Amino acid sequence: MHDRELGSHHTNNANGVRWKAFLDATEVAVLTGNNLPTHVQGGRLDYVVTLNMPTYTVVTSLVRNLLSDHFALETTIPIGSTAPANRKRLDVPTARLGQLTAYVEAWYSATRGTYTDADSLYGSLTDIIEDFVEGTRGPTQSNKPCQRTYARDPRIVNCQQTLATYQRQWQKNPGDHEAREAMVVVARHLTELRQEVRKIYWNDFLAKVRQTKSLQEV
Structure with a gap:
C-alpha cells in the first residue's frame, strides 16, 4: 500500500513490512494482493483495510482539520438504498x-x-x-367495507x-x-x-x- 501524498511508495512501515499498493490514495482506495486481513501501521497514520468485504466500495479521504499537527484517514462505506418496509403500526391508549x-x-x-x-x-x-x-378499537368513520x-x-x-x-x-x-x-x-x-x-x-x-x-x- 502506498500513499502518493505521503511519499510512502515502496517503503516499509514501522513493523518492517513493505507497503502494499494503493492505486488512488486520496479519494478511492483500491487494494491489490491476497485476501488476508491486513492492518498496516504507519509512522503518522494507521490504515484499516477491509479485505474480506469485496461487495463494498470503500471511499477514503484525508482529514486535516484536527487540533494538532496530525491528520487522519476517514473511511466511508456507502450503504445502498433499500426499499422501505411496510410495517403495520398499532396504537394502544x-x-x-x-x-x-x-x-x-x-x-x-x-x-x-x-x-x-x-x-x-x-x-x-x-x-x-x-x-x-x-x-x-371503536368504530371508525370510513366508506371502505370492513x-x-x-x-x-x-x-x-x-x-x-x-x-x-x-x-x-x-x-x-x-x-x-x-x-x-x-x-x-x-x-x-x-x-x-x-x-x-x-x-x-x-x-x-x-x-x-x-x-x-x-x-x-x-
Missing part, C-alpha cells in the same frame, strides 16, 4: 397499557414451554397483541371476552386459584383456536385469489 400487559402475561404463562423456536413464539405474540388492539379477518371471528371474540372476565377476577383477587386456572385453560384454548381459524381464513383467501386475475381484485 395509555389507559389500557396495564390491561395489555396483563393480557400478554396471562397468555405467556399459559403457553410457555409449548414453542420450539423463536419465530413461532414471536408470531403468536404479535397475534395476541394485534387481537387485543383490534378488540379495543375486511374480514380471523381476529374478528365470533369464536375468537367470544373466547377473548371469556378470558378477559377471568383476568378481571384474578386481578381483583390474586388468591382466586379457580379464576387463575380457568384463565390459563382459556388462554391455551384461545391460542389453539386462533391458529385453527387463521388457517380457515387463509384458505378462504387463497380460494378467492385463484378466482381472480390479480390480488388487487380480492
Whole structure:
C-alpha cells in the first residue's frame, strides 16, 4: 500500500513490512494482493483495510482539520438504498397499557414451554397483541367495507371476552386459584383456536385469489 501524498511508495512501515499498493490514495482506495486481513501501521497514520468485504466500495479521504499537527484517514462505506418496509403500526391508549400487559402475561404463562423456536413464539405474540388492539378499537368513520379477518371471528371474540372476565377476577383477587386456572385453560384454548381459524381464513383467501386475475381484485 502506498500513499502518493505521503511519499510512502515502496517503503516499509514501522513493523518492517513493505507497503502494499494503493492505486488512488486520496479519494478511492483500491487494494491489490491476497485476501488476508491486513492492518498496516504507519509512522503518522494507521490504515484499516477491509479485505474480506469485496461487495463494498470503500471511499477514503484525508482529514486535516484536527487540533494538532496530525491528520487522519476517514473511511466511508456507502450503504445502498433499500426499499422501505411496510410495517403495520398499532396504537394502544395509555389507559389500557396495564390491561395489555396483563393480557400478554396471562397468555405467556399459559403457553410457555409449548414453542420450539423463536419465530413461532414471536408470531403468536404479535397475534395476541394485534387481537387485543383490534378488540379495543371503536368504530371508525370510513366508506371502505370492513375486511374480514380471523381476529374478528365470533369464536375468537367470544373466547377473548371469556378470558378477559377471568383476568378481571384474578386481578381483583390474586388468591382466586379457580379464576387463575380457568384463565390459563382459556388462554391455551384461545391460542389453539386462533391458529385453527387463521388457517380457515387463509384458505378462504387463497380460494378467492385463484378466482381472480390479480390480488388487487380480492
